[in-house]
Amino acid sequence: MIARLALSTLALLGALTAAQAAPRLILGKLHTATGQTIERGALVIDGERITYVGPLAELEQAGEYPTLDLADVELTPGLIDAAVPAGDGSVEASSEVVPQLKIADALSLSGTVWKHLAQAGVTTVYVTSSPASVIGSQGALIGTGKRPVLLEHPGDVKLTLSNEAWRRGTRNSRPFGDSARMTARRPNTRMGLIWVLREALLNAQRGVDDPASQALGEALAGKHGLRVHARQRHDIETALRLADEFGIQRLVFEEATEAYHTLDLLRGRDVAVIYGPMFIEPLGSRARTGEAEHPCLRTPLMLKQAEIPFCLTAADRINEGLAAQAMWAMRYGLPFADALAAVTATPAKLLGIAEQTGTLERGKRADVIVWSGKPFAATSKPLLVLRAGRAVYRDAEQIEDDDWVDPAGDAAPESPRRKNF
């Protein structure tokens, strides 16, 4: 499959001089994630935006655009992973309640992980805090690629109800500042965990004047989203009870391994589930928690049938990738259209960025994947991944022409849009 370039002389000139300004065309089967599939589709990208999505036959002057025309390719929006965990370096040991801190201040954007994410088709990730904190820091939204960029996002605050937050309490160490009071140490039982949560939420409600309570108060007021890290049924139930007690309107659950046990509780509430990763047997630290012993492979299908909004995440399984999660979900019954939505449109909505990305629609940011075959199939892979119209991954063997793909190259610095700096 060698790229066949169709160029008109006009477009060629255009490409060489104001290359980025010239609209470009990609042909293929389009999966827009709006419920539409367009067989012989055309996608026109102008700068950072998509300017046309539709049948090739209806595109005027199609022959004038520099075109990427590969056999058998299919296009989807760039994938969005809504819950990639930050490493242990983001766990502030001085306190287990740190909603005032920001993950964005901890992340190194110079790792290769962002490149690998882009290679796997994931163009936007939300980095969530580690479950080791009882109330974790505000997350960060990152656009991936060789040059990742920090995107604007208020950052959700996460409550941890799983035992990662209190198992570590058995190795209590004195926090910063000299305080040997019980209230200054980490909880080492579930009782302690719930008490820490209650105390923090009460302080926030009462408007106690310390950074953590202020930040949590802002979250309760809706300025930040609230997430809950919970796997087991009783943890999910407890979270919902706490939400009712403190008047929390909207909760987003992360992992939720046993969500299938609580479908009735979740249904009809303003909740969403970020479900994943899928596994038959947990491994590593997840296995050590002992909370993931009863997975249910049909959970994505069950969530769909219960009409509970959900998206899929690869969490720490970055190498295997988010596309593989969609593949497993489909293997165990989830229809393709729902799997596609669960990794594109739905996480976009959840993160509040649905106006810019998440679907292939005119006017949206050009976050696009060109797949070598049916998306998410084990035998398919991304050949070209675009974020905001520039290539963040290109399969060098299949797609040869550099000029078309990204004239400025991934070398051109993008201005990082940071709100608080």
Add this chain to the structure above:
Amino acid sequence: MTRTWLLAIAALSAAPLFGDTVVLSGARILDPGVYDTEGALVIEDGKIKAVLEGKEPKLPYDAKVIDVSGMTIFPGMVLGRTSSGLDRANESQPTTPYLDAYDAIDPSSIRFESFLREGVTTVNVMQGNATAIGGLGRVVRPLGLTVEEMTVRPGSGLILSVSDRPSWDRVRQRAQLRESFAQLHDHLEQVSEKRYAEEQEKAGEKVEVPPAKARELGRKLLRPEDVDSQQRNLYLLVEGRLDAYVYCERAQDVPFAIELAKEQGFLARTTLVLGADCHKAVDLIKTVGRPVLLMPTLVHRETDPLSGDERETFVPRVYADADVPFGLMVNRESSFGERYLWYQAALCVREGVDRETALQAITHVPARILDLEGQVGTLKAGATANVLVLSGDPLDAGSHVEQVLIGGEVVYERSNDVRLERLLEGSEGSGPASEHKPHEGEEELKPDDADTDPGEPKLQTPGEQERGAGEQKQGEQPQPEKPGEHDEHEGGK
């Protein structure tokens, strides 16, 4: 009159008994490089009799017909090497050729049930890679109450490793190997002399020959029972009577492995088990002229220490491009995908290996490596009827194993799979978090944060990058970076 009776009796005994012939009809029959057709598969006496092509072939009148319309018939997959089914993957001693997997295989192990569910019908169970010279393996089918019932081929070969392992560096490892063979030869010299003397005594002759000559003549008369039981398997190995599986973790190990095998006389029966960056030595590997087994991590990433540039290689592609036949393995302790042979094959197709090669890497090639070519992993006439009925193409993630036949008998049906049902629908119990019990064969996992292979990237916060170095020194949380170092990552568990 008698003659008619005799003929009648002869005719009766020649006719097959009702039920001996089974036909799977109405399916797509797929055997990579052999069949890709619609038709019916005829099984007789537990072996494949024929493939009848066409939509409505004429079926034998007395056959029991199983209608599998719309399904795909595929050979039962073959796993070239795994330590699943053993209670522990490795011995603590470096040289243990006298051990036998026979003594450790647990027929009730859940791994064997999983193999059936996944469509793997032939498994070579052997020790892991953390050894210098390990014990004998055994080829089994994942079915049976005793190891004898399960056995397809006893003594499938010895495992050797020329790479370093925990607490042994490469120098020590190679010295250990040389030492072991030196001890073997010393021993063989002794018993050869003794044997020669024995023969002389029996013959009643007393011909004086120099010791060297005595050893030479005695060596020719040597029988396995003359050799000490601890050395016997090594003796058989150097006599070319046992297969060898030689694990090389890195390209630098390959020349040594080949030299050792050549020197000790077992190169012709060596299967190289190749990890990490061995693909760099593909030209040398090709000269061995034997198929190889690839470790389950199929993507190799390397970072240039100076420029920081990363290079990624899809390993099977290198061997496919060089025309070196390879077999794929699984990693049962890894993430979802690498546990499945079909997924590994699908990855190969994804990265440009042709379908036939990829499918043969999970059927024909491992069968050949296990010396069972034409007997398992294929639908050719005469092969054991180890057959899968799949709901679709084997490389399609949406396909499931609907039925498994071993020796012509249906031994697994998805509709009856209780454990799978629980996985699909979720189980009832959700009590307090249980203490994690290590799965059998699993080494104690080091305390660390991520649920990943050591190779998985982690989101680094700047502090963590430095702390990572510090933690190594602390010794509390060493992060094993090298594949093959811990047995979670050796060829299948």
